[in-house]
Amino acid sequence: xxxxxxxxxxxxxxxxxxxxxxxxxxxxxxxxxxxxxxxxxxxxxxxxxxxxxxxxxxxxxxxxxxxxxxxxxxxxxxxxxxxxxxxxxxxxxxxxxxxxxxxxxxxxxxxxxxxxxxxxxxxxxxxxxxxxxxxxxxxxxxxxxxxxxxxxxxxxxxxxxxxxxxxxxxxxxxxxxxxxxxxxxxxxxxxxxxxxxxxxxxxxxxxxxxxxxxxxxxxxxxxxxxxxxxxxxxxxxxxxxxxxxxxxxxxxxxxxxxxxxxxxxxxxxxxxxxxxxxxxxxxxxxxxxxxxxxxx
Amino acid sequence: xxxxxxxxxxxxxxxxxxxxxxxxxxxxxxxxxxxxxxxxxxxxxxxxxxxxxxxxxxxxxxxxxxxxxxxxxxxxxxxxxxxxxxxxxxxxxxxxxxxxxxxxxxxxxxx
Numbered sequence: 001x002x003x004x005x006x007x008x009x010x011x012x013x014x015x016x017x018x019x020x021x022x023x024x025x026x027x028x029x030x031x032x033x034x035x036x037x038x039x040x041x042x043x044x045x046x047x048x049x050x051x052x053x054x055x056x057x058x059x060x061x062x063x064x065x066x067x068x069x070x071x072x073x074x075x076x077x078x079x080x081x082x083x084x085x086x087x088x089x090x091x092x093x094x095x096x097x098x099x100x101x102x103x104x105x106x107x108x109x110x111x112x113x114x115x116x117x118x119x120x121x122x123x124x125x126x127x128x129x130x131x132x133x134x135x136x137x138x139x140x141x142x143x144x145x146x147x148x149x150x151x152x153x154x155x156x157x158x159x160x161x162x163x164x165x166x167x168x169x170x171x172x173x174x175x176x177x178x179x180x181x182x183x184x185x186x187x188x189x190x191x192x193x194x195x196x197x198x199x200x201x202x203x204x205x206x207x208x209x210x211x212x213x214x215x216x217x218x219x220x221x222x223x224x225x226x227x228x229x230x231x232x233x234x235x236x237x238x239x240x241x242x243x244x245x246x247x248x249x250x251x252x253x254x255x256x257x258x259x260x261x262x263x264x265x266x267x268x269x270x271x272x273x274x275x276x277x278x279x280x281x282x283x284x285x286x287x288x289x290x291x292x293x294x295x296x
Numbered sequence: 297x298x299x300x301x302x303x304x305x306x307x308x309x310x311x312x313x314x315x316x317x318x319x320x321x322x323x324x325x326x327x328x329x330x331x332x333x334x335x336x337x338x339x340x341x342x343x344x345x346x347x348x349x350x351x352x353x354x355x356x357x358x359x360x361x362x363x364x365x366x367x368x369x370x371x372x373x374x375x376x377x378x379x380x381x382x383x384x385x386x387x388x389x390x391x392x393x394x395x396x397x398x399x400x401x402x403x404x405x406x407x
Contacts, residue, residue: 026344028370029323035366050341
C-alpha cells in the first residue's frame with residue numbers, strides 16, 4: 001500500500017491551537033482526504049484556514065476581555081519601558097568614561113547593574129504575562145498570542161517607514177538599513193520573551209515530565225541566552241568589540257535559543273476530558289464504596 | 297410575539313447536509329455533500345466551527361466513532377440533529393418559503 005504522510009508541521013499547528021482532543025476528528029478528516037489524493041498545499045490551506053477561523057471565533061465571542069487583557073498588558077509594558085529607561089540612564093551616562101578602564105571595580109559594578117536591570121525586566125515581563133493570562137483564563141493561549149502580536153505590531157509602522165526610506169533615498173545605504181534592522185532585534189526579542197514567559201506560566205507542571213536530555217539541552221539554551229546578554233553588556237562598556245556581523249550571529253544564536261525554549265514548552269494541553277477520567281479513576285481506586293448515584 | 301432565532305445560511309446548509317447523510321454524517325461527507333449540491337467548497341475547519349456553534353445551541357449532538365489507520369488513528373465525530381434542531385430547520389424553511397411566495401416567477405425576470 002502506497003500511503004503518504006500528511007504535512008507534520010501543519011498537523012502540529014492544529015494540535016497546538018485546538019488541543020488534541022478537540023481537533024482530533026478534524027485532523028482525522030484532513031488526513032483521510034489527504035490519503036485520498038489531496039495535495040500538501042490543500043492540507044496547509046485547510047490547516048491555516050482552520051486556525052484563522054478558530055482565532056476569529058474566539059476573538060468575536062470574547063472581544064471585551066481580550067481588549068481588556070491587551071490593554072492591561074500594554075499599560076504594564078509601558079510602565080516597564082519607562083522604569084527600565086529611568087534605571088539605565090545613570091548607568092549609560094558614564095559608559096564612555098568606564099569604557100577606557102573596563103576592569104575597574106566601578107565598571108564591573110555598572111555591568112552587574114545592567115545585567116540586574118535586564119533580569120528585572122525579564123521578571124516584570126513574567127508578571128505582565130501572568131496578569132494578561134489571568135484576565136481571560138478560558139483562552140489563555142489565544143490571549144497570549146494576541147498580546148505578543150500586538151506588542152510586535154506597534155513597531156511595524158516604523159519598520160515600514162524605514163524600508164520605504166531605504167527604497168526611495170539613494171543616499172540611504174545598505175549598511176545603514178542593516179544597522180537599523182539590527183535595532184529591530186529587541187522587538188523580536190521582546191515578543192519571544194513574552195511568549196516564552198507566558199508558556200512557562202501556562203505549562204509549569206510540565207517541567208517535571210522532561211527527559212534528562214531535553215532538560216540538559218534546555219539548560220544549555222538558557223545558558224546561551226544569559227551568555228549572549230552578558231556579552232552584549234560587556235560590549236557596551238568597551239571590553240568586547242565585535243563587528244556588526246558578529247553581533248548578528250550572537251543575536252541569532254540568542255533568538256534561536258529562546259525559540260527552542262518556546263518550542264519545548266509549547267506542548268498540547270492534555271484534554272480536560274482525559275483529566276476528568278483520570279480523576280474519576282483515581283477516585284474509584286481510592287474509594288471503593290459505591291457513590292450516591294450508584295446507591296440511587 | 298415569541299422571539300425566534302432563524303438559522304444563518306451556512307448553518308442551514310450544514311444542518312441539511314447532516315439531515316441528508318443520516319448516520320454517516322461526519323466532517324468529510326458533510327463538506328462533500330455541500331460541495332456537490334451547492335457547488336461551494338467549504339473549509340473543513342469552517343464546517344466544524346459551524347457544527348460546534350450548533351452543538352452549543354443544542355441543535356446538533358455528536359459522538360465519537362471508530363479510529364481507522366486511514367485517518368492516522370484518529371476517531372470520526374458523527375453528528376445528528378436534535379429535535380430542537382429539526383424544529384428550527386422546519387421553521388426556517390417555512391419562513392423562507394413564505395418570503396419566496398409570489399417572487400418565484402418574477403425573481404429572474406428583466407424589468
